[in-house]
Amino acid sequence: MKTTHLRSRLMLTALMCCVAGFSALLPHVASANDLGIGSKAPALNIEHWVQDGNGFFKPVTEFEKDKVYVVEFWATWCGPCIQSMPHLADLQNRYRGDGVQIISVSDESLDEVKDLLGKKNENVGKTFAEVTAAYSLTTDPDRSVYKDYMTAAKQQGIPTAFVVGKTGRVEWIGHPMDMDGPLAAVVEGKWDRDAFAKEMVAEQKMQESMQRLSMLASTGKFAEAIALAEAQGKEATTDASKQRWMEIKYSLKLSAGSLDDDSLAFFRNRIKNLKSDPLALARFGYSLYGQAQQGVDIKPLLANVMAAMEEVAKDADPQMRPLMFNTLAMLASESGDLKKAIASQQAAIDATDDERQKKRLMVMLDEFKQKAGDGSAGDGTEK
Numbered sequence: 001m002k003t004t005h006l007r008s009r010l011m012l013t014a015l016m017c018c019v020a021g022f023s024a025l026l027p028h029v030a031s032a033n034d035l036g037i038g039s040k041a042p043a044l045n046i047e048h049w050v051q052d053g054n055g056f057f058k059p060v061t062e063f064e065k066d067k068v069y070v071v072e073f074w075a076t077w078c079g080p081c082i083q084s085m086p087h088l089a090d091l092q093n094r095y096r097g098d099g100v101q102i103i104s105v106s107d108e109s110l111d112e113v114k115d116l117l118g119k120k121n122e123n124v125g126k127t128f129a130e131v132t133a134a135y136s137l138t139t140d141p142d143r144s145v146y147k148d149y150m151t152a153a154k155q156q157g158i159p160t161a162f163v164v165g166k167t168g169r170v171e172w173i174g175h176p177m178d179m180d181g182p183l184a185a186v187v188e189g190k191w192d193r194d195a196f197a198k199e200m201v202a203e204q205k206m207q208e209s210m211q212r213l214s215m216l217a218s219t220g221k222f223a224e225a226i227a228l229a230e231a232q233g234k235e236a237t238t239d240a241s242k243q244r245w246m247e248i249k250y251s252l253k254l255s256a257g258s259l260d261d262d263s264l265a266f267f268r269n270r271i272k273n274l275k276s277d278p279l280a281l282a283r284f285g286y287s288l289y290g291q292a293q294q295g296v297d298i299k300p301l302l303a304n305v306m307a308a309m310e311e312v313a314k315d316a317d318p319q320m321r322p323l324m325f326n327t328l329a330m331l332a333s334e335s336g337d338l339k340k341a342i343a344s345q346q347a348a349i350d351a352t353d354d355e356r357q358k359k360r361l362m363v364m365l366d367e368f369k370q371k372a373g374d375g376s377a378g379d380g381t382e383k
Contacts, residue, residue, distance in 0.1 A: 035152035037173065037197040041164040042148040044071070044103070048110045050117070051129070051137035053092065057101055060136075063168045067099040068187055072161040072176050073150055074104050076116040081159040084176045085131050086124055091183065092135040098187050102135040107143045165191070172196065202241055206232070213248070222256035254291060259300055271304050278316045278324060285309055285327040292334050302335045313347075321351035326361060329368065338372045 035042070041063055049059045063069055072088065074081035092102045106113055117129035117137075124131060140146065149155075149162055153173060161179050163172040165186050171193055172182040185191035209232050216225040226249055233245035246266070253263045274281040285305050292298045306328060313324035325348035332340035345365040349358050 034154065035149060035170065037170055037200060038193060039170045041069075041071070041162070041168055041170050042145075042152070045144050046103075046105060046138045046140045047142060048113070048139045049136060050110070050113055050139065051132050051135065053096075053101075053135055054133055056096065057136050060101065060103060063164055065168070066166045067101065068095075068166060068183070069164040070100070070102040070161050070176075070179070070183065071145075071149060071164060072102065072104045073106075073146065073155075073158045075106050075158060076108060076112055078158050080175075080177075082121070082128075084159050085121075085128070087177060089131060089134040091180070095183070095187060096134075100183070100187060104132070104135065104137050105145050106139040107141060107146050108139055109141055110139060113137070113139045165193075169193070199238065202237060206241060206244070210248075217252065217255070222252055222258070226252045226256070226258075254298075255296060257297055259297070264300055267301050268304050271301070271308050275308050275312050278312050278320045281305075281308060281312055282320070282323050282327050285331055289327065289330045289334060298334070302331060306331050306335065306340075318351065322348045322357060322361065324348075325351060326364070329364065333368060333371075338368055341368045342372060 043062050044060050046059070052058070060069065070088075070091075072084075074084070076082075088102055088104065092100070117132070118127065120127050121131050150158075150160065153162070153170075155173065159176050161172075161174060161176040162170055163179065163183055163186055165171040166189075171186050171191055172179070174182075182191065182196075209228065213225050213228050216222075216228065229245050229249035229252060233242055233249060236242040236245055250263050250266045253259060254267070259267075271281070271284070274284055288298050288301065288305060309324055309328045309331070313321060313328060316324050325344045329341045329344035329348060332338070332344055342365065345361060345368055349361045349365065352358055352361070
């Protein structure tokens with residue numbers, strides 16, 4: 001009974017994260033009093049224009065016909081916003097001569113924004129002023145623009161970008177890192193706004209189903225939750241939705257301890273495909289280890305994911321290797337092969353030059369060695 005409750009809480013957490021993600025970034029078709037796909041974009045009343053593309057851009061109030069604008073909301077404290085800055089600069093440079101202006105809007109004080117611009121972005125070796133110089137960086141402390149866009153569109157998370165098309169209508173809403181395709185289509189006049197709006201309706205329906213599903217999972221009713229996911233997958237009208245429901249169904253089966261042949265084939269194929277994305281593979285491995293800590297039997301997948309991680313870790317980017325080897329060590333420990341766990345954890349330590357990271361990794365290495373010293377070490381063979 002205790003294991004069932006643990007699984008239920010784990011599954012509820014994962015599903016509610018999905019629901020929250022959909023809710024925070026889900027564009028919607030506008031009603032009379034809000035902002036959505038196809039709405040006329042509100043005029044901008046921004047208080048401080050801090051960066052202007054090195055003099056290339058002028059402050060904007062009304063949107064000009066035949067020009068394309070990106071109105072993106074950010075904050076100095078927002079990690080994903082900071083990570084998006086180089087990408088926004090690249091996009092602005094790419095479309096500088098095509099009538100595209102990217103306008104990033106914070107709601108913080110001018111001093112807070114200027115303070116950030118004076119600091120160095122260690123990831124790119126430049127100051128934030130240099131990183132954001134290509135586009136229009138602004139701040140609007142009275143939050144009027146935030147209310148006209150974020151609040152009106154029921155968006156709760158940042159960064160969020162609004163693409164305003166050549167007719168002054170909102171064409172797309174979403175995370176700026178996902179904006180490349182839609183922005184290119186809008187610029188080229190190939191964007192299908194109506195099709196996108198229909199996709200968003202389907203996403204809203206999916207969100208409602210996810211809420212029902214999370215309620216079932218939270219009470220340990222995995223059979224009903226799996227049946228609901230299967231039904232939703234059959235009703236899905238897009239390949240993306242079908243794929244998402246299929247992933248949810250198999251994740252539920254894993255959490256329920258119901259890994260049949262079909263489920264194993266799905267996860268093994270997924271592991272094979274993830275070898276092209278070391279970070280995604282590491283995240284999957286870490287998630288699998290987390291499931292094991294909640295009492296889920298992951299042994300049927302351990303050999304597959306460990307073999308994939310061993311193969312990928314050797315040639316992974318140096319910054320990825322500590323994570324890859326550390327995750328491999330945890331999985332090896334779960335399999336009972338403490339010799340491999342110790343060797344992999346030592347490889348993680350050797351792969352990093354960060355002394356603080358080394359100390360954190362050493363703690364787990366000591367744990368593995370203590371288990372091995374207690375006679376718990378094995379070679380992964382079941383007895």
